[in-house]
Amino acid sequence: xxxxxxxxxxxxxxxxxxxxxxxxxxxxxxxxxxxxxxxxxxxxxxxxxxxxxxxxxxxxxxxxxxxxxxxxxxxxxxxxxxxxxxxxxxxxxxxxxxxxxxxxxxxxxxxxxxxxxxxxxxxxxxxxxxxxxxxxxxxxxxxxxxxxxxxxxxxxxxxxxxxxxxxxxxxxxxxxxxxxxxxxxxxxxxxxxxxxxxxxxxxxxxxxxxxxxxxxxxxxxxxxxxxxxxxxxxxxxxxxxxxxxxxxxxxxxxxxxxxxxxxxxxxxxxxxxxxxxxxxxxxxxxxxxxxxxxxxxxxxxxxxxxxxxxxxxxxxxxxxxxxxxxxxxxxxxxxxxxxxxxxxxxxxxxxxxxxxxxxxxxxxxxxxxxxxxxxxxxxxxxxxxxxxxxxxxxxxxxxxxxxxxxxxxxxxxxxxxxxxxxxxxxxxxxxxxxxxxxxxxxxxxxxxxxxxxxxxxxxxxxxxxxxxxxxxxxxxxxxxxxxxxx
Amino acid sequence: xxxxxxxxxxxxxxxxxxxxxxxxxxxxxxxxxxxxxxxxxxxx
Numbered sequence: 001x002x003x004x005x006x007x008x009x010x011x012x013x014x015x016x017x018x019x020x021x022x023x024x025x026x027x028x029x030x031x032x033x034x035x036x037x038x039x040x041x042x043x044x045x046x047x048x049x050x051x052x053x054x055x056x057x058x059x060x061x062x063x064x065x066x067x068x069x070x071x072x073x074x075x076x077x078x079x080x081x082x083x084x085x086x087x088x089x090x091x092x093x094x095x096x097x098x099x100x101x102x103x104x105x106x107x108x109x110x111x112x113x114x115x116x117x118x119x120x121x122x123x124x125x126x127x128x129x130x131x132x133x134x135x136x137x138x139x140x141x142x143x144x145x146x147x148x149x150x151x152x153x154x155x156x157x158x159x160x161x162x163x164x165x166x167x168x169x170x171x172x173x174x175x176x177x178x179x180x181x182x183x184x185x186x187x188x189x190x191x192x193x194x195x196x197x198x199x200x201x202x203x204x205x206x207x208x209x210x211x212x213x214x215x216x217x218x219x220x221x222x223x224x225x226x227x228x229x230x231x232x233x234x235x236x237x238x239x240x241x242x243x244x245x246x247x248x249x250x251x252x253x254x255x256x257x258x259x260x261x262x263x264x265x266x267x268x269x270x271x272x273x274x275x276x277x278x279x280x281x282x283x284x285x286x287x288x289x290x291x292x293x294x295x296x297x298x299x300x301x302x303x304x305x306x307x308x309x310x311x312x313x314x315x316x317x318x319x320x321x322x323x324x325x326x327x328x329x330x331x332x333x334x335x336x337x338x339x340x341x342x343x344x345x346x347x348x349x350x351x352x353x354x355x356x357x358x359x360x361x362x363x364x365x366x367x368x369x370x371x372x373x374x375x376x377x378x379x380x381x382x383x384x385x386x387x388x389x390x391x392x393x394x395x396x397x398x399x400x401x402x403x404x405x406x407x408x409x410x411x412x413x414x415x416x417x418x419x420x421x422x423x424x425x426x427x428x429x430x431x432x433x434x435x436x437x438x439x440x441x442x443x444x445x446x447x448x449x450x451x452x453x454x455x456x457x458x459x460x461x462x463x464x465x466x467x468x469x470x471x472x473x474x475x476x477x478x479x480x481x482x483x484x485x486x
Numbered sequence: 487x488x489x490x491x492x493x494x495x496x497x498x499x500x501x502x503x504x505x506x507x508x509x510x511x512x513x514x515x516x517x518x519x520x521x522x523x524x525x526x527x528x529x530x
Contacts, residue, residue, distance in 0.1 A: 073498050076505070083505055087512040091519065212493025223494050225501035263523050270516045277509045 003314050004152050010318035011152070014326045015166045017185070022170025022178035032362040035175035036106045036341050038258040042180050047259050047268030048275070049184025052191060053330040054252055055082065055276050061190070061324050062147060064280065065307070066300030068287020072215055072222025075287060077235045079280045081242020086276060088247040090269035095262040096410045097253055103474060106257050107338075108250035108402075109346035115409040116420035117471055123351035124424060126342040128401060129250050130372065133339035136394055137376030140332040142383065144325065151305055151321070157381055164377040167333050171340075171373075172366050176258045179337055183330040189323035191279045197320065198282040200311045201289035211285065214292045222291065241446045245395030248402040251338040336373055344368025393435065393445075400431035400449025408457050413476050419461030427453030 029035050042050065068075035097111070105111055109129070113122035145159035170178045205211050215222040226232060246252065259265035290303035293310065297303055304324075308317045344365035349356055356364065404423050408415040431449030439445055466472075491499060 073494065073501075076498075077501055080505060080508075083508045083512070087508060090512055090516050095519070095523070209493040212490070216490065216493060223490070223498060225498045263520055263527070266516055266520050266523070270513055270520070273509060273512055273516075277506070 001314075003309065003317070006314045007318040007321045008152050008154070010315070010322035011148075011325055014322040015162070015329075018178075018182045018326065018329070019166055019169050021181050021185075022172075022174035025174040025177045025181065028177060029173075029175055029362075031358050032345070032365060033106060033358075034177075035362055035365060036257075036345060037101070038176035038180060040101060040258060041177070041260060042255075042258040042264075042268075043260055044264050044267045044271070046180045046184050047255070047265055048271035049187040050180045050255055050334075051252070051268055051272035052187040052275050052279075053183035053327055054255065054334045055086070055246075055272065056187070056190070056279065056327055056331070061194075061283070061327060062301050062304055064283040065287045065290060065304040066302070068284055069291045069297065069303040070300045072219070072288065072291070073225050073284070074221075076280075076284050077225050078238065078242075079277075080235065080239035082246060082280065083273070083277060084239055084243030085246030086269070086273040088243060089252060090266065090273055093247065093253060093406070093410070094256040094259075094265045094269055097256040098259050098262040098265050100474075101257045101259075107341055107346055108254050108406075109342060109350070111409065112405065112420070113350070115471065115475060116405070116415075116417045117468060118417045118421060119351060121405075121417070121420055121424065122346055124421075125250075125402075126346035126351060128428070129342040130339050130347070132394055132398060133251065133335045133342075134372055134375050134379065136335045137332055137339065137372065138379035140328060140335070141376060141380040144328045144332075145380065147301070147328075148325070150299070150302070160377060160380045163329060163332075164373055164380070167329055167336060168370060168373040171333050171337050172369055176255070176337060179330070179333050180258065182326070182333065186323055186326040186330045187275070189319065190327040191275050193320040193323060194279055194282045194286070197308055197311055198285050198289075201286060201293075201307060204311065205289055205292055208285065211288045211292055215288050218291070218295065222288075237444060237447070241396060241399070241444050244399035244403050244446060244450060248398045248406060249395075250342070250398075250402065251335045253406070254338055254341075255334065336369060336376070339372040340369025341365055342368075343372060396444065396446040396449070397428065397431055399446045400427040400453060403427075403450060404453035404457050408461075410475065412457075412461075413472055414461050414466055415457060416461040416464045416467055418464040419457045419459075422460040423453045423457035426456040 028039065033039065064075070064078075067078070100111060100114070103114065105114060109122045109125045112125045113119055141160055141164055144163050145154075145156050148154040148159040149156045170182060202208055202211065205214070212223055226235065256265050259268065286304065286307055290297070290307045294303065294306050297306060305321065308320050312320065344367060345361065348354060348364055348368065349361050401424050404427060405420050408423070409420070427449045430452035431445045434443070434445040434448040489496075
């Protein structure tokens with residue numbers, strides 16, 4: 001049997017497991033809250049698996065090994081932003097977000113309406129999330145389909161349809177619980193398998209030092225972190241951009257509402273930050289090992305596949321390929337669920353103020369998820385030329401729009417509704433404007449967006465009456481009054 | 487030729503140290519925060 005056939009069988013088995021998991025977990029969903037937050041039943045390990053899988057997208061797996069294969073150790077500095085964002089999310093945000101779950105919050109737009117006592121902000125955030133994530137879903141599916149086409153010989157259009165339908169199937173029926181279980185399985189096999197291949201590759205090439213010395217002999221620049229293209233200011237600014245962008249994404253932050261408690265979600269983050277960091281260190285070594293073993297690869301993105309084909313038997317390689325592909329799907333599922341919930345729950349039901357029963361709310365959220373998935377799939381099928389530019393803007397835009405209102409909302413009592421609106425709208429406008437005029441002075445648009453967002457938040461908040469006392473009590477009093485007590 | 491340790495120059499080790507320092511600071515601070523929360527819950 002051909003290797004690609006074995007890999008395809010493994011992937012199909014993985015997809016079936018994911019779909020069955022979703023259907024199995026459907027039994028635990030009777031209310032909209034069960035669907036959106038998993039009934040707040042996600043424990044420490046499940047939460048850790050969910051965060052690991054969400055932090056690792058297609059660019060961080062296949063892309064990172066290929067990137068390091070090409071540039072050597074200067075590729076390692078690219079993970080600075082990820083570790084900074086794990087710190088910001090883990091230390092400053094998740095426990096605060098989960099605490100607000102006690103007041104009935106289920107989504108990040110819920111937070112914006114509650115903290116800034118503004119329906120407009122909920123609507124604005126919801127629409128922005130949908131627009132942002134439809135593109136995100138399309139690009140992730142496009143990347144996955146192209147990889148399946150190149151590595152396994154699958155037809156591109158069929159790959160887009162199969163991956164979207166499987167993802168939609170388990171999310172539509174299983175909600176956040178299905179995301180958590182499937183993400184954890186993918187994270188366990190994907191991260192474990194990558195660490196295992198790292199050990200095998202070091203064994204094959206004589207260890208860590210031997211790999212580096214061979215890289216040095218090929219080209220001394222491969223062992224330096226600061227290359228001629230990426231000076232220290234560039235590294236710092238990229239770290240700031242990724243750190244802010246990653247830690248502002250509602251898809252990451254909203255998962256905290258599903259945790260059992262704020263202590264459990266902090267423990268999940270603690271575990272996941274160790275595994276994500278180990279994973280990236282492994283991809284660094286694998287990139288170097290692939291450069292030593294296959295210096296003449298035409299397409300760097302195939303470096304990881306070459307390595308595992310060389311180091312594992314076909315079934316082992318097939319399982320790893322399948323789990324890596326599934327990890328890509330697991331990033332898409334979280335984003336899809338967040339966008340669908342933002343559309344159905346936050347915009348249709350809560351912003352437009354439709355009077356619906358809980359059962360109807362559940363149906364509307366599911367329809368929202370399906371609609372966002374179908375639109376993303378159609379975009380992926382048509383392969384529009386400029387979609388990648390939108391994706392590049394994606395992370396930055398989330399940072400410029402959400403970072404300041406979220407941080408100020410939790411840590412500055414004086415932040416007001418007017419300040420929140422000005423900060424969000426001003427952050428987005430200045431981000432787009434700065435990008436359109438070509439990012440003068442070499443300053444990335446995110447930096448300008450965040451500076452404008454901070455200035456507007458401070459000036460407008462101080463110029464307007466302070467937030468209502470109940471808002472201040474809910475966010476800044478140590479004695480939390482739970483929903484039941486209310 | 488710059489002196490290498492385990493095949494890597496000094497500046498690369500600084501980058502590795504910075505990244506892992508952030509990871510460990512995160513783990514330690516988060517660990518302390520968890521302990522504090524557990525203590526608070528115990529007291530209540």
